[in-house]
Amino acid sequence: xxxxxxxxxxxxxxxxxxxxxxxxxxxxxxxxxxxxxxxxxxxxxxxxxxxxxxxxxxxxxxxxxxxxxxxxxxxxxxxxxxxxxxxxxxxxxxxxxxxxxxxxxxxxxxxxxxxxxxxxxxxxxxxxxxxxxxxxxxxxxxxxxxxxxxxxxxxxxxxxxxxxxxxxxxxxxxxxxxxxxxxxxxxxxxxxxxxxxxxxxxxxxxxxxxxxxxxxxxxxxxxxxxxxxxxxxxxxxxxxxxxxxxxxxxxxxxxxxxxxxxxxxxxxxxxxxxxxxxxxxxx
Amino acid sequence: xxxxxxxxxxxxxxxxxxxxxxxxxxxxxxxxxxxxxxxxxxxxxxxxxxxxxxxxxxxxxxxxxxxxxxxxxxxxxxxxxxxxxxxxxxxxxxxxxxxxxxxxxxxxxxxxxxxxxxxxxxxxxxxxxxxxxxxxxxxxxxxxxxxxxxxxxxxxxxxxxxxxxxxxxxxxxxxxxxxxxxxxxxxxxxxxxxxxxxxxxxxxxxxxxxxxxxxxxxxxxxxxxxxxxxxxxxxxxxxxxxxxxxxxxxxxxxxxxxxxxxxxxxxxxxxxxxxxxxxxxxxxxxxxxxxxxxxxxxxx
Ligand SMILES: Nc1ncnc2c1ncn2[C@@H]1O[C@H](COP(=O)(O)OP(=O)(O)O)[C@@H](O)[C@H]1O
Ligand SMILES: [Mg+2]
Numbered sequence: 146x147x148x149x150x151x152x153x154x155x156x157x158x159x160x161x162x163x164x165x166x167x168x169x170x171x172x173x174x175x176x177x178x179x180x181x182x183x184x185x186x187x188x189x190x191x192x193x194x195x196x197x198x199x200x201x202x203x204x205x206x207x208x209x210x211x212x213x214x215x216x217x218x219x220x221x222x223x224x225x226x227x228x229x230x231x232x233x234x235x236x237x238x239x240x241x242x243x244x245x246x247x248x249x250x251x252x253x254x255x256x257x258x259x260x261x262x263x264x265x266x267x268x269x270x271x272x273x274x275x276x277x278x279x280x281x282x283x284x285x286x287x288x289x290x291x292x293x294x295x296x297x298x299x300x301x302x303x304x305x306x307x308x309x310x311x312x313x314x315x316x317x318x319x320x321x322x323x324x325x326x327x328x329x330x331x332x333x334x335x336x337x338x339x340x341x342x343x344x345x346x347x348x349x350x351x352x353x354x355x356x357x358x359x360x361x362x363x364x365x366x367x368x369x370x371x372x373x374x375x376x377x378x379x380x381x382x383x384x385x386x387x388x389x390x391x392x393x394x395x396x397x398x399x400x401x402x403x404x405x406x407x408x409x410x411x412x413x414x415x416x417x418x419x420x421x422x423x424x425x426x427x428x
Numbered sequence: 429x430x431x432x433x434x435x436x437x438x439x440x441x442x443x444x445x446x447x448x449x450x451x452x453x454x455x456x457x458x459x460x461x462x463x464x465x466x467x468x469x470x471x472x473x474x475x476x477x478x479x480x481x482x483x484x485x486x487x488x489x490x491x492x493x494x495x496x497x498x499x500x501x502x503x504x505x506x507x508x509x510x511x512x513x514x515x516x517x518x519x520x521x522x523x524x525x526x527x528x529x530x531x532x533x534x535x536x537x538x539x540x541x542x543x544x545x546x547x548x549x550x551x552x553x554x555x556x557x558x559x560x561x562x563x564x565x566x567x568x569x570x571x572x573x574x575x576x577x578x579x580x581x582x583x584x585x586x587x588x589x590x591x592x593x594x595x596x597x598x599x600x601x602x603x604x605x606x607x608x609x610x611x612x613x614x615x616x617x618x619x620x621x622x623x624x625x626x627x628x629x630x631x632x633x634x635x636x637x638x639x640x641x642x643x644x645x646x647x648x649x650x651x652x653x654x655x656x657x658x659x660x661x662x663x664x665x666x667x668x669x670x671x672x673x674x675x676x677x678x679x680x681x682x683x684x685x686x687x688x689x690x691x692x693x694x695x696x697x698x699x700x701x702x703x704x705x706x707x708x709x710x711x712x713x714x715x716x717x718x719x720x721x722x723x724x725x726x727x728x
Contacts, residue, residue, distance in 0.1 A: 199527075205727040222535050225532060229531070231528075232531075236523040238447075249447055253443060253444070255533075298531075
């Protein structure tokens with residue numbers, strides 16, 4: 146099968162501005178994403194994540210190298226048929242309501258009539274904006290904008306979705322909604338290419354990640370392989386009596402070659418605590 | 429994969445144009461401008477009739493209605509064409525809405541044409557409303573003038589043929605087809621100006637720049653025929669080429685002055701109308717083509 150994304154040796158140099166030096170935003174980056182994968186590109190601000198995505202969408206022309214979406218060159222308009230894009234910090238037309246926004250983007254993709262209306266309803270349902278459907282986007286919160294943006298990206302049922310910092314500036318509840326949506330996309334076999342500097346979120350949804358720094362791909366691989374510490378084993382117990390823990394400790398000491406690195410109570414993250422105390426309380 | 433998304437897809441352009449139209453209508457700044465123009469025109473309904481020498485006053489009155497209305501329409505259409513067009517592209521770039529549009533299968537030419545037709549449609553509709561008002565005002569005021577002239581003619585004991593002839597002359601100054609043609613020429617002029625403003629906004633990133641340069645181009649446009657005449661007169665082939673380059677690079681708006689002639693009561697020749705339409709199309713095609721060349725290479 147054709148890869149969903151095929152970036153080969155992409156280099157992008159922005160010409161110098163006002164006596165400054167040219168910026169090498171992306172330097173010989175290659176990424177290949179198979180259909181159905183969720184791929185996360187991580188790296189600090191200014192490391193070339195957005196530029197890579199824009200090149201993949203034909204919004205910037207590569208200085209050298211090629212980008213392809215399902216085999217179609219990114220510089221051709223046809224390549225955009227199978228892709229949905231949510232840009233970084235997006236602002237949509239403030240004068241349109243949620244439903245109008247989706248209708249507009251749907252029509253641009255050639256949808257119309259009953260199927261368009263059905264799609265709009267379905268998407269508003271999916272991103273939980275049914276109540277806000279007739280409100281103008283000027284009055285939407287950041288999280289709502291991000292969700293309408295995600296719905297917009299999905300309007301023509303693309304096989305690939307590209308999300309640039311989908312959770313930046315969104316509160317934990319909103320970002321969990323977005324994370325759940327990404328997981329739902331994966332369930333449906335849609336390829337997702339997202340980037341973020343929020344590592345925890347990438348960790349929660351991605352199958353494979355690439356680490357990009359100063360325009361260069363530093364490391365790439367399957368998440369569990371990259372994160373597992375080869376020579377360690379974790380054991381998490383519930384309702385363990387102190388005597389049991391003591392016993393395990395003794396067994397380890399008696400065993401040859403093994404060493405207890407750490408024992409204690411695992412901590413929840415502040416984010417999980419926050420969610421448990423707010424949203425999950427009402428559910 | 430075949431090239432399914434060729435540029436110039438009418439349906440897609442209509443979607444973009446309709447969206448641009450809605451966007452401008454919902455932008456309340458332009459209400460003031462529209463309201464101002466409408467009040468200026470509607471004022472002609474209210475002006476009190478004078479009781480001076482009927483022949484001269486009647487003619488003067490109809491002329492002043494026409495010229496004030498045409499003035500309001502011209503001003504409105506020029507300001508709208510420059511400011512509205514100049515707002516659109518920089519706003520899309522700044523708000524990054526452009527990314528979301530170009531990330532859909534939308535050729536950049538269609539995007540440009542959508543903006544163009546959206547602004548053009550808005551100006552067309554506004555001119556139509558103003559035209560209706562003007563025609564109504566003229567019709568009403570002409571009725572009064574005709575009555576006065578008939579009464580005066582009869583009082584002087586003029587023969588009926590003479591009175592009829594005078595009335596016919598007055599009617600020619602009222603709402604005629606030539607006047608409708610002149611309003612259409614105002615629209616054509618704004619088509620040229622929208623094309624210029626669109627071109628400017630493809631390489632500027634600020635509305636202010638587009639507006640200032642746009643007004644400058646329009647200003648030069650009204651005088652450039654004279655300048656060309658003075659500069660290239662009798663300079664032979666080279667002069668002709670230079671002159672042609674100048675008319676193409678900067679639109680010659682003197683052609684559109686035939687609006688004034690029509691207001692003065694002269695008929696509008698079909699040939700002139702055709703010529704102006706042709707010239708307008710020429711400018712539209714050239715400027716849109718250059719805009720496309722600029723935006724096709726542009727990175728956002
Ligand atoms: N249009 C542009 N012109 C010049 N430099 C740019 C442009 N876009 C991005 N850059 C530069 O390229 C580098 C990478 O930017 P970007 O891809 O936005 O990073 P990230 O998305 O990882 O934060 C930055 O140094 C940025 O300043
Ligand atoms: Mg970025």
